[in-house]
Amino acid sequence: MAKSAIMLKDYLSDIDFHSIYKYLVGGNNYISHPEIVNIDSKSFFSLQMRAANVPVILDLLLLLNDVDLKSLSPNEIELACQLAKENFITIDNGVCKTLGYQLISFNDFYLLIDGRINFQALGFHRSYIGVDSYLMLYYISRNKFNQNSVCLDICSGTGIGALFAALFSKNVTAIEIDDFAINLINFNRALNFKENEIKIINHDLFKFNYPQNHYDLITCNPPFVLIPDEFGGPLYAKGFGKDGLDHLRFLVKNAEFWLKNNGVAYYIVDLLGDDSNPFFIKELEKLASSSNIEITVFIDNKLDARINIKALTSICYNLNPEINRDVIRQKVSTLIVKELGASHYYLSTIMIAKNSNKNGLRIFNRQKFLTSDGKFKNVVSLPTT
Numbered sequence: 001m002a003k004s005a006i007m008l009k010d011y012l013s014d015i016d017f018h019s020i021y022k023y024l025v026g027g028n029n030y031i032s033h034p035e036i037v038n039i040d041s042k043s044f045f046s047l048q049m050r051a052a053n054v055p056v057i058l059d060l061l062l063l064l065n066d067v068d069l070k071s072l073s074p075n076e077i078e079l080a081c082q083l084a085k086e087n088f089i090t091i092d093n094g095v096c097k098t099l100g101y102q103l104i105s106f107n108d109f110y111l112l113i114d115g116r117i118n119f120q121a122l123g124f125h126r127s128y129i130g131v132d133s134y135l136m137l138y139y140i141s142r143n144k145f146n147q148n149s150v151c152l153d154i155c156s157g158t159g160i161g162a163l164f165a166a167l168f169s170k171n172v173t174a175i176e177i178d179d180f181a182i183n184l185i186n187f188n189r190a191l192n193f194k195e196n197e198i199k200i201i202n203h204d205l206f207k208f209n210y211p212q213n214h215y216d217l218i219t220c221n222p223p224f225v226l227i228p229d230e231f232g233g234p235l236y237a238k239g240f241g242k243d244g245l246d247h248l249r250f251l252v253k254n255a256e257f258w259l260k261n262n263g264v265a266y267y268i269v270d271l272l273g274d275d276s277n278p279f280f281i282k283e284l285e286k287l288a289s290s291s292n293i294e295i296t297v298f299i300d301n302k303l304d305a306r307i308n309i310k311a312l313t314s315i316c317y318n319l320n321p322e323i324n325r326d327v328i329r330q331k332v333s334t335l336i337v338k339e340l341g342a343s344h345y346y347l348s349t350i351m352i353a354k355n356s357n358k359n360g361l362r363i364f365n366r367q368k369f370l371t372s373d374g375k376f377k378n379v380v381s382l383p384t385t
């Protein structure tokens with residue numbers, strides 16, 4: 001077990017990091033999500049932290065700023081030296097410097113993440129966390145589970161899904177293929193004192209020997225981003241297959257066999273579609289009508305595909321700087337718009353409940369009621385006085 005994780009856990013508990021974090025991200029009515037403390041909001045949070053007299057070491061751990069060793073207490077210096085020894089930070093001429101790790105809090109557990117996702121100037125991130133990671137967990141009804149519930153978090157990343165399940169269950173398994181992410185899950189498991197509750201398996205999700213009729217809860221935020229094969233793409237993002245959804249297909253198709261009766265699986269993905277619905281709904285319809293599962297799709301966001309094409313072009317260009325940016329944009333756009341006929345992306349949480357008496361598909365798509373100016377149709381205004 002990493003010694004720095006144990007020292008950090010004791011220190012964070014001592015300063016009541018969760019309360020500090022809740023206070024900070026609550027400022028300015030910011031909702032809490034993993035991207036909130038980032039390069040753009042850094043100065044806002046820095047001011048809040050000085051005004052609240054928050055320990056200076058959090059400048060390093062939360063804002064990824066340099067911190068002078070002299071400004072730390074003896075206890076904090078010891079912690080910083082151990083973090084440096086285990087390569088989470090460096091210490092150079094008496095100054096503590098980030099190596100890209102960021103510490104956040106979620107549902108009262110500590111989470112060390114790859115902070116480069118929020119501070120891009122530090123380089124490419126190796127591990128993913130985003131709003132979708134929080135959204136999928138938001139939909140889980142915790143009262144359906146107890147300490148004996150058998151839980152599986154596939155594509156665990158930072159371990160956020162496994163740690164969430166360990167809030168109620170003593171029997172959680174995290175599957176992850178990438179070594180960088182495995183190290184993070186290990187660290188986060190120790191940081192939250194969940195060694196006995198969470199088992200970590202370094203494996204390919206497609207090749208794992210899943211026990212049948214076994215799980216009460218399965219969670220997964222798989223890679224799903226459709227990137228033309230010739231441009232490569234990061235392991236945490238690049239989806240397989242003609243539409244990037246082959247990880248999801250595998251997970252959806254097998255949920256019925258992996259879950260116990262009354263078990264539930266939650267998967268979150270961006271689905272390509274036309275103006276009214278994601279294309280994948282047709283496949284879900286077919287599956288739900290031919291098996292003992294009830295599928296509910298919660299659609300929380302609808303994005304014009306052109307916005308994503310722009311973002312994808314940047315990702316592909318960063319990976320292939322020798323290729324002309326316009327050529328990349330054209331290829332990405334041809335794949336999404338011409339070959340697949342998509343005009344929108346839908347951020348969707350797919351809930352699959354196994355129940356021998358029920359099947360079918362429910363779609364909760366509030367995006368259908370949006371007008372072109374982004375407002376909801378037929379909304380009754382509340383009186384203001």
Ligand SMILES: C[S@@+](CC[C@H](N)C(=O)[O-])C[C@H]1O[C@@H](n2cnc3c(N)ncnc32)[C@H](O)[C@@H]1O
Pocket residue numbers: 127128129130132133154155156157158159160161175176177178181203204205206220221222223235236237
């Ligand atoms: C989109 S990230 C999700 C991370 C995390 N669960 C979350 O929601 O914040 C996808 C994760 O799946 C992992 N992954 C990709 N391919 C995999 C595979 N074949 N088997 C297991 N894990 C895989 C990646 O390394 C990455 O950590």
